[in-house]
Amino acid sequence: MTKQVTSKVLIALGFAASTLAIATSAHATDPTEPLVVNGEIEIVTHTAAPAHLEGLKTIQSGWEFRTPETQDLQRDDFDNPGMIGVDNAREAWNTVEGTAEKSCASCHEAPESLAGVRAVYPKWNDKAEEVRTLEMQINGCRTENMGAEALDYTDNKMTEMVALLSAVSRGMPVNVAIDGPAQAMWEKGKEMYYTRTGQLELSCANCHEDNYDNLIRADHLSQGMINGFPAYRLGDAKLIAVHTRFKGCVRDTRAETYKPGSPEFVALELYVASRGNGLSVEGPSVRN
Amino acid sequence: MANDVRPRVKVPKSASAGETVTLKTLISHPMESGQRKDKEGNLIPRSIINRFTCEFNGQMVIDVTMEPAISTNPYFEFDATVAEAGEFKFTWYDDDGSVYEDKKPIAVS
Numbered sequence: 001m002t003k004q005v006t007s008k009v010l011i012a013l014g015f016a017a018s019t020l021a022i023a024t025s026a027h028a029t030d031p032t033e034p035l036v037v038n039g040e041i042e043i044v045t046h047t048a049a050p051a052h053l054e055g056l057k058t059i060q061s062g063w064e065f066r067t068p069e070t071q072d073l074q075r076d077d078f079d080n081p082g083m084i085g086v087d088n089a090r091e092a093w094n095t096v097e098g099t100a101e102k103s104c105a106s107c108h109e110a111p112e113s114l115a116g117v118r119a120v121y122p123k124w125n126d127k128a129e130e131v132r133t134l135e136m137q138i139n140g141c142r143t144e145n146m147g148a149e150a151l152d153y154t155d156n157k158m159t160e161m162v163a164l165l166s167a168v169s170r171g172m173p174v175n176v177a178i179d180g181p182a183q184a185m186w187e188k189g190k191e192m193y194y195t196r197t198g199q200l201e202l203s204c205a206n207c208h209e210d211n212y213d214n215l216i217r218a219d220h221l222s223q224g225m226i227n228g229f230p231a232y233r234l235g236d237a238k239l240i241a242v243h244t245r246f247k248g249c250v251r252d253t254r255a256e257t258y259k260p261g262s263p264e265f266v267a268l269e270l271y272v273a274s275r276g277n278g279l280s281v282e283g284p285s286v287r288n
Numbered sequence: 289m290a291n292d293v294r295p296r297v298k299v300p301k302s303a304s305a306g307e308t309v310t311l312k313t314l315i316s317h318p319m320e321s322g323q324r325k326d327k328e329g330n331l332i333p334r335s336i337i338n339r340f341t342c343e344f345n346g347q348m349v350i351d352v353t354m355e356p357a358i359s360t361n362p363y364f365e366f367d368a369t370v371a372e373a374g375e376f377k378f379t380w381y382d383d384d385g386s387v388y389e390d391k392k393p394i395a396v397s
Binding site for chain 2: 078079081084087088237238
C-alpha cells in the first residue's frame with residue numbers, strides 16, 4: 001500500500017520533529033494504530049476492493065486520510081461529538097408520535113435489535129418496488145406504521161436517527177446487494193460516478209479514484225467512501241447526511257445539484273456504498 | 289433555555305490516594321456567538337455558556353470563563369489530584385441564567 005496516508009503523516013512529523021524537538025506527538029496516538037472504538041469495536045479502515053470495482057486495489061475509509069487528532073476523536077464515544085446526535089436519537093426512538101400512537105420502540109424494542117441494518121442499505125424493497133435508503137425506510141416506517149409525518153430528508157432528526165442505526169452496526173462489514181432487482185439502480189449510479197459534470201467537468205472518479213490522497217487546496221482527498229456516514233464535520237459542527245455531502249461535491253464541480261432524496265442521489269448512494277463493501281460501518285464518524 | 293442542553297462528564301470510579309486523574313466534560317449547547325445574522329439580516333442574540341466550574345468536596349478545581357469564539361458543544365479535559373474519596377461537582381452557567389449541574393463520586397482505594 002504505497003498510497004496510504006499514514007506514511008505521509010510520518011514523513012511530515014519527521015520534518016516537524018527536526019525543528020520543534022518532537023513534543024507535538026507526546027500524547028498523540030501512533031497514527032498507524034488501527035481504529036478501535038471504546039477499546040472493543042474493531043473497525044476495518046482498509047481492505048481489498050470488492051470484485052466489481054476495477055479502479056482501486058485497496059479501499060480505504062475516509063478516516064485514514066484525516067490527521068491523528070481527528071482520528072483520535074473516534075476512538076472513544078465520549079470524545080466523538082457525533083454521539084450527541086446518537087443520544088438525541090435514542091430519546092426520539094422512545095418518543096410516541098403519530099396517529100397510531102407508536103414509537104420506534106413499540107415495534108423494534110431497542111435500537112440494538114436493528115444492528116446490521118445500516119450495513120446493507122440502500123436496499124431493494126419488494127413491497128414498494130424501489131431501492132430504499134435508510135432515510136426512506138425511516139420515513140416509510142413513520143408514515144406507514146406510525147401515522148406520523150415524514151421528516152425532511154436531511155432534517156437533523158433524520159440524520160441523528162440514521163446515526164443511531166449506524167452506531168449500533170459499527171464494526172460490521174458494509175455489504176450492499178448490487179445484483180437482482182437493485183442492479184438497474186446500481187448501474188445508473190455507476191454511470192453517474194464516472195460521468196464528468198459541471199463547469200469544471202469533473203466526475204466523482206476524477207477526484208476520489210484518480211487523485212485520492214492528493215491535496216485539494218489544503219485538504220487530503222479521500223476515496224469518497226460513505227461507510228462513516230453520517231459524519232460529524234468539525235467545520236459544520238453537526239452531523240452531515242450522505243446526500244448533503246453529495247450535494248456539496250456536485251456543487252464544487254459547479255453543476256446544478258440534485259436534491260437530497262432524489263432518485264439520482266439514491267442511485268449514486270447505492271453505487272458509492274457498494275464501492276465500500278468490506279469496510280466496517282463506522283458512523284457517526286468525525287471528519288473535517 | 290437553549291434546547292437540548294445536556295451535560296456529560298467522565299470520571300474514573302476510583303483512584304488511589306494522591307493519584308492524578310483525567311476528567312472529561314462535554315455539554316451540548318449551540319453557543320450562538322451573537323455575531324451572526326439571520327436570513328432577514330437581524331442579529332441573532334448571543335447565547336453561550338459563559339462559565340464552567342469544577343469543584344471537589346467544595347474546593348475549586350477549575351474555573352473557566354468562556355467567550356463567544358468557543359465552538360458548539362464545548363468540551364473540557366483536565367486533570368485533578370484526588371487526595372481523598374469525595375464528589376466532583378460540575379457547573380455550567382448559561383447567558384440566560386440557567387445553571388446546569390452534574391455530580392460524580394469517586395472512591396479512593
